[in-house]
Amino acid sequence: MATATTDKKDNLKLSIAFNEGLMALLSLALIFAWVKFAPPLTVNYVLIAVSVVGILPVIWSAGQALWKRKITIDLLASIALAFTFIKGEWLSAAFINLMLASARLFDKFTELRTKHVIERLMKLRPERVKIKINDKFEDVHIDRVKVGDLVVVESGERVPVDGTVVQGQASIDQSTLTGESEHVTKKEGDKVYSSTLNDSGSIIVKAEKVGADTTLSKIISMVDEASRAKTETERIADRFSAWYIFFTLLGSGVIYLFSRDLNVVLSVLLVTCADDIAVAVPLGFTIAIAKAGKEGVVVKGAAIFERIRKLKIFVTDKTGTLTKGMAKVVTVLRFADITEEKFLQIVGTCQMNSRHPVSLAMLKFLGEKKISYPSPDSFHETPGDGIEAEKGGEKFFAGKISYLASNGITPTEEESKKIAELEDKGYSLTAIGSRDKFIGLMVLEDEVRPLAKLSIEETRKLGAEKWIMLTGDNEKVAKKVSEAVGLDRYYANLKPEDKLELIKKFKKEYKGDLAMMGDGVNDAAALALADVSIAMGAIGSDAAIEAADIALMHDSVKKIPELMLLSNKSMKIIKNNFWIWGITNVLGLVLVFAGFLGPTGAAAYNFITDFFPVMNVFQIYFLKTKISGEL
Secondary structure: OHHHHHHHHHHHHHHHHHHHHHHHHHHHHHHHHHHHHOOOHHHHHHHHHHHHHHHHHHHHHHHHHHHOOOOOHHHHHHHHHHHHHHHOOHHHHHHHHHHHHHHHHHHHHHHHHHHHHHHHHHOOOOOEEEEEEOOEEEEEEHHHOOOOOEEEEOOOOEOOOEEEEEEEEEEEEOHHHHOOOOOEEEOOOOEEOOOOEEEEEEEEEEEEEOHHHOHHHHHHHHHHHHOOOOOHHHHHHHHHHHHHHHHHHHHHHHHHHHHOOHHHHHHHHHHHOOOHHHHHHHHHHHHHHHHHHHOOEEEOOHHHHHHHOOEEEEEEOHHHHHEOOOOEEEEEEEOOOOOHHHHHHHHHHHHOOOOOHHHHHHHHHHHHOOOOOOOOOEEEEEOOOEEEEEEOOEEEEEEOHHHHHHOOOOOOHHHHHHHHHHHHOOOEEEEEEEOOEEEEEEEEEOOEOOOHHHHHHHHHHOOOOEEEEEOOOOHHHHHHHHHHHOOOEEEOOOOHHHHHHHHHHHHHHOOOEEEEEEOOOOOHHHHHHOOEEEEOOOOOOHHHHHHOOEEEOOOOOOHHHHHHHHHHHHHHHHHHHHHHHHHHHHHHHHHHHOOOOOHHHHHHHHHHHOHHHHHHHHHHHHOOOOOOOOO
8 A cells, every 4th residue: 555655656756757847848949939930929928828837836835835934945936937927028937947847857856866776776686586396496476485495596697585505506796785896606505695696607595585684675775764864964055045045035125125127136036046056965965875885885874975074983893894704713722532523513512503703614614524513402692702502411611711711611721821822823712611621722813804904094094083993802813903904992802882881982082973883783782872883794684784874785894985085075076066056146146237137148047057066966976986096
C-alpha cells in the first residue's frame, strides 16, 4: 500500500515536471515568435494566456509558504508577475515563466535524482536466478530465494545474494560496492556480495543474506536516508533568501516612492527575482555525494559531507584500519605437555564462536593445518579481553595475559620471559590456559597498510591536527604501529568501555570536530559518540553501514584524505554560487539604473544568469581527488 502511494506521488511529481517543462518550451517558442515576427495579435493573446496559466502555480506556492510563515522566492516572483500584468509586459511575463519553469525543472531534477540513483542500484540485483535443488537447477524469481539456498552464478552474471562460495572459482568485479576496478578471485570459503559481477568463472554460493538484508539493500537505505536532512549551508541559503526577498521588496517600494516609475520597479524586481541559489546548493551536494559513492564511499547525508572538511581530530582503531586486519599466525608455542594437535583443538574450541579478526585468523590457520575440533558445551566472550569455553567438564581460557591472570592463570618466570621477548618484537599474543596453568601461546602479527602513513600526512595538509590510536593490543604492538604510520598518540590494552571514556575525554580536551574510525562492529559505541563516524571495509557489514556516518566499502585508508579533498573543493564550488549570485545581481541593477535594461531586458538577463550557479556546480563531476594524483 505504501509503495503504491509512493508511486502515485512520484507520478504526480513527474507530471508536474512535464507540465512545467512544456510551459518552459511554450514560453521559449512564444519569445522566439515575438522577436521573429514583430508580433501579430495572435502571439500577443497566446502570451497573455501563458502568463495567466504560469502565474497560478507560483501564487499557489507563495500562498502555501506564507501560510507556514515562510517567505520564499515565489512571493517575489508573484509580485513581479503581477506588475507585468499591470504594465502589459507580456514578453517579460513569458521570460519569468520560462525562468521559473526552468528553475522548477532543476529542482525536480535534484529531488528525483536520489530516486533514480536508488533505481539504478536496484537494477544491479538480478530478477531471475538459478538455484540448485537436489542436483537440479531451477530458474526462479529473486524474491523466492531463501537463506541457505545454493545459488548458481555463471560468468557475466551478477551475484544476487550475500553469501559464501561453496563450489567453484570466479573473478569478481566488486566496483559497484567498493569503487575499485581491480577484480578479486573468489574461491571456496570466500564471501561474495549482492550486485557484484562475475567477470569469469562459475561459482555456487550459499545464500546468507537475501532481499532487504543484503549489503546492496543496506546501501540503498543509506542513500535514501542521505537525501532527507538539510545542511547548514542550505539552511543559511534559506535564511539568506528570506532576508533578501524582504529587502528587495522594501527597496522596490522606496524606489517607487521616489521615482513613481513602474518600469524601473518592475525591472528591479525582474533582475532580482532569482531561484538559482535554492536550486544550485542542494544540487551541488547531490552531485558530490554521488561522486563519492562511485569511489566506494557512502556518505549518510549532505550535512555529514559538509562536515568532513572541518575534521581536526582523528581517533582510530588499529586492526583493520591502520593495519590490514588480516592477522596471521606466525608460530605456536606449547608450555603444557600435550601434542600440537591437541593444543590446536583446544584453540579451535575456544575460538570457533567468535567473529573477532584475531579469532578468524586462528581458525583460518587451523583450517590450513586440517585440524578438526569439537564445539564447546558453553561459551562466553568478554569483548576486548578473552573467551571462556567449557568442553567435557573442563574449562579453557583464551585471550590476553591479563585476562588469564584474572581467572587465576599466571605464567611461570620462564614463560614470562618468553612472553616479554615476543612482545618486544611487536607480536600480538593470544594466551591459552586451563584451570590454573598456561597451556601455550598463539603468536600473530598484522601488517601495516602501505598507504596509511601517506594518507595520515595528507589529512594533516587538509587541516587534521591530531591522529590518535586506540587498541586492545599490548603496548609494544601499539608503539610499533604508531611509529610506522606517524601517529601523535596511542593507547594500548584497552577494553571497549575504555575507548568510550577516552572519546569523551578527547571531545573535552580538543577543539574541533572529532572523527572515529573503526570496523563498525567492535567499535560501535565509540563510533556513536564521535562527531563523524567512519567504518572501514564496510562491505558485508550491516553494523558498519547502519551505525556509521561514512562507510568505506573498500579497505583503503587513502579514501579519507580523498573524501576530505572532495568535500573541501565541492564546498568551495557550492559557496561560490553566492558570489556568482551577488555579482550578477549587482551588475543587473547597475544596467537597470543606467537605463540599459527595461522590463523585457531585465527578464531576459535574469533568465540567462539564473543558469550560471546551476552550471557552476556541475564542476564537481570533474574534480580530481585521487591520492596518487593531485595528492
